[in-house]
Amino acid sequence: MSTEASREKFKAYLADKGLRVTNQRLAIFDAAFAQTEHFTAEELLVHARALDESVSRATVYRTLPIMTESALLREIDIGKNIKFYAPGRGNLTQQAQVICLDCDKIFEINAPFMEWYGSTVSSKLGLTPVSQRLQVSAHCNAFQTTGRCPHRNN
Ligand SMILES: [Zn+2]
Known part of the structure; x- marks a missing residue:
């Protein structure tokens, strides 16, 4: 789905929920879809305020669940107290997260074997897979030797 189609879907979803399409909500959408890295709610607030300084923290925290419910954003739980988000573009059953x-950088790696894996283990039970995920936690090799993570600060 293109960003423009996603933006229309967002507007339709707001209308469906009886919520108004405000400039603030659109700024949050635009800020989220302009990101190339995974982001936190606080980071999204900063980016959305760059587009529209009237965006409040409360609006960001109220809009995020709406965007995840409608699958426009994916919520990524890496087992910490903080949630990360990314635009939910396309079929992700063939992606693994490292x-x-x-x-805390999250890499998304194409892993075509995932589809085979999901359907193989499900079909043994007579089931059809709907979604699956593979999450790998890792240390930087560079960090181990130099004490500096090359991914830090993006
Ligand atoms: Zn790192």
């Missing part, structure tokens, strides 16, 4: 424990 998380750097030194800097």
